[in-house]
Amino acid sequence: MNWQGILVYAENYSGSINRASFELLGKARELIPKVGGDVYATVVTNKESVERHSKELVAFGADKVIVYTVEEMLLPNPVVHRVALINAISYAKPRLVLVPATPWGRSIAPRVAAAIGTGITADCLDVYIDENGDVVQVRPAFTGNIIAHIKTLTNPVMATVRPGVFPLPQPRYDRKGEVIVRDVSVPNADSVKVLGVSKKKAVKLSEAEVIVAIGRGVKSKEDVKLFEELAKALKAQLACSRPLVDMGWMERDRQVGFSGSIVKPKLYIALGISGAPQHIAGMKDSKYIIAVNIDQSAPIVKYSDLVVIGDIYDIAKKLLHALKSSQF
Amino acid sequence: MDIVVLIKPTPDITKVKFDVEKGVVDRSSATLEINPFDLYAIEVAKRIKRLFGGTITSISMAPPHAEPALRDAIARGVDRAILLSDKRFAGADTLATSYTLAAAIRKLGHFDIILCGEKSVDGDTAHVGPEVAEFLGIPHISFVTRITSISRDTIVVEADFGDAYYEVELRLPALVALSRPVIFKEEFVEPSMPRVSDVLRAKRARVEVWNADALSDVANASRFGLAGSPTRVVKAYYALEKGRNARVVRGDEGVAAILNALRELGVVL
Numbered sequence: 294m295n296w297q298g299i300l301v302y303a304e305n306y307s308g309s310i311n312r313a314s315f316e317l318l319g320k321a322r323e324l325i326p327k328v329g330g331d332v333y334a335t336v337v338t339n340k341e342s343v344e345r346h347s348k349e350l351v352a353f354g355a356d357k358v359i360v361y362t363v364e365e366m367l368l369p370n371p372v373v374h375r376v377a378l379i380n381a382i383s384y385a386k387p388r389l390v391l392v393p394a395t396p397w398g399r400s401i402a403p404r405v406a407a408a409i410g411t412g413i414t415a416d417c418l419d420v421y422i423d424e425n426g427d428v429v430q431v432r433p434a435f436t437g438n439i440i441a442h443i444k445t446l447t448n449p450v451m452a453t454v455r456p457g458v459f460p461l462p463q464p465r466y467d468r469k470g471e472v473i474v475r476d477v478s479v480p481n482a483d484s485v486k487v488l489g490v491s492k493k494k495a496v497k498l499s500e501a502e503v504i505v506a507i508g509r510g511v512k513s514k515e516d517v518k519l520f521e522e523l524a525k526a527l528k529a530q531l532a533c534s535r536p537l538v539d540m541g542w543m544e545r546d547r548q549v550g551f552s553g554s555i556v557k558p559k560l561y562i563a564l565g566i567s568g569a570p571q572h573i574a575g576m577k578d579s580k581y582i583i584a585v586n587i588d589q590s591a592p593i594v595k596y597s598d599l600v601v602i603g604d605i606y607d608i609a610k611k612l613l614h615a616l617k618s619s620q621f
Numbered sequence: 622m623d624i625v626v627l628i629k630p631t632p633d634i635t636k637v638k639f640d641v642e643k644g645v646v647d648r649s650s651a652t653l654e655i656n657p658f659d660l661y662a663i664e665v666a667k668r669i670k671r672l673f674g675g676t677i678t679s680i681s682m683a684p685p686h687a688e689p690a691l692r693d694a695i696a697r698g699v700d701r702a703i704l705l706s707d708k709r710f711a712g713a714d715t716l717a718t719s720y721t722l723a724a725a726i727r728k729l730g731h732f733d734i735i736l737c738g739e740k741s742v743d744g745d746t747a748h749v750g751p752e753v754a755e756f757l758g759i760p761h762i763s764f765v766t767r768i769t770s771i772s773r774d775t776i777v778v779e780a781d782f783g784d785a786y787y788e789v790e791l792r793l794p795a796l797v798a799l800s801r802p803v804i805f806k807e808e809f810v811e812p813s814m815p816r817v818s819d820v821l822r823a824k825r826a827r828v829e830v831w832n833a834d835a836l837s838d839v840a841n842a843s844r845f846g847l848a849g850s851p852t853r854v855v856k857a858y859y860a861l862e863k864g865r866n867a868r869v870v871r872g873d874e875g876v877a878a879i880l881n882a883l884r885e886l887g888v889v890l
Binding site: 490 | 634635637639644645646658714715716719720742743744745746747748749751752754755756759760761762763764766777779780781782783784785786787788789790791792795800801802809811850851852853854855856857858859860861864865867868869870871872873875876878879880882883886888889
């Protein structure tokens with residue numbers, strides 16, 4: 294049987310599978326009755342972790358797990374993952390291939406699509422099967438201004454999907470699945486040498502529940518401390534818009550927006566951020582948005598639930614005072 | 622070193638207007654300029670050229686009215702600008718675009734390194750860098766935040782894998798897709814406005830236009846444009862149309878309102 298079933302690429306370059314891979318298995322289970330065939334997962338891992346990773350992938354929804362084993366040293370090598378994913382696709386011949394839209398996934402998946410000559414859709418927010426049985430991919434474009442629904446005319450349909458858009462399914466460790474261990478030879482693996490982790494991330498904003506974000510309204514690097522204090526009092530992560538990173542006041546890992554992180558916290562407090570389209574693209578899906586700004590005509594006002602017109606320093610200090618005082 | 626820079630002429634995302642009804646971009650509302658991410662690729666190309674000498678060739682695929690963006694690239698330091706422009710290229714998705722760009726690079730002949738921005742502000746896909754590298758059979762690395770070192774044979778970069786930044790060495794020729802901000806060795810790369818004299822020079826410079834026939838010996842014309850594109854947009858709509866109906870308050874009343882919201886959301890007790 295050709296071009297049936299769904300293949301999920303389980304991202305594992307560090308020794309543990311990225312949770313977005315499990316979210317995709319949950320989505321695959323939901324779609325499989327309309328697609329037909331099996332839910333496959335494929336993973337590159339070291340010998341010692343084959344059993345652990347296979348069990349995990351079955352528990353989260355895979356019927357069949359296609360495993361490629363490598364030496365520990367080659368685990369973060371993208372050349373190996375490229376060859377493995379191409380091999381898994383030619384083995385499973387799935388109708389749909391889902392890959393987490395992490396930087397890693399967004400780097401490997403398009404190469405694989407070009408290698409096998411199929412279409413690929415980036416950073417999807419949803420995937421559904423329409424009344425004709427076609428796979429439809431939903432994605433933002435134009436810095437989040439446009440939402441497009443896209444079909445692919447070739448097989449397999451390939452999509453990278455933004456982490457966090459599908460819920461994490463409940464794992465069931467009593468689920469039964471088949472494990473298929475396959476070998477691949479990787480020519481030119483030495484054309485890319487991964488020398489090691491050079492820097493850990495300061496923070497993963499995409500996982501934050503509460504975010505306090507600052508922008509141009511902050512007047513000096515020293516002043517960042519005040520807002521850091523406010524973030525701490527709210528058990529929030531401190532974030533910023535692009536200008537503060539460009540000026541070297543904040544680390545790039547704290548930047549929210551099109552060229553930074555896309556976030557979806559329970560609460561997003563924007564202090565002194567006017568709301569350039571690139572910033573809005575990164576935070577507009579937050580559940581509740583509070584904006585503090587001196588300018589009521591700032592674009593961010595339109596995307597907020599609560600807008601406070603005032604001086605961000607004054608309001609931050611009063612909030613800190615209230616949060617610390619006994620009456621609160 | 623022979624350096625190739627991929628430049629996408631894109632509408633200025635802060636000025637462009639959207640046709641809310643049709644869910645498309647009003648192409649007449651903003652002129653085409655260099656994709657902001659690609660400006661960093663030009664700057665890094667200039668730094669590599671300073672170290673090793675050589676030429677910087679830019680390649681773009683766009684309609685004829687993108688020419689001013691390419692003159693801007695010349696003013697910023699590109700030695701030779703090539704515009705792939707033909708009705709037969711129109712309607713291309715990322716696969717067909719990458720196929721065409723790769724064909725043009727093959728046509729150029731020798732190259733040592735290809736630089737591009739990690740993604741464009743209009744397409745947002747980040748596909749073209751990796752796909753061009755695949756078509757050329759060379760290694761690539763995306764989401765690069767630092768060029769640590771470069772020799773004639775290898776480049777060492779820091780790249781964002783998602784969970785952490787990794788140090789990666791690539792054998793040249795290779796394709797490197799850059800994030801912003803990006804660091805070249807120890808220096809923050811900041812695109813600067815070109816000098817007036819360079820703008821004037823660029824006005825007189827030649828932008829080479831290649832059509833589909835120019836690539837006939839290195840490519841299969843059925844893979845260009847819409848015909849070579851496996852993906853189709855079946856529906857599109859404007860995403861930001863519905864704002865939220867914000868409650869607007871001022872001063873101390875604002876502080877109370879925020880505290881209230883914090884309590885209601887369970888952020889504070």
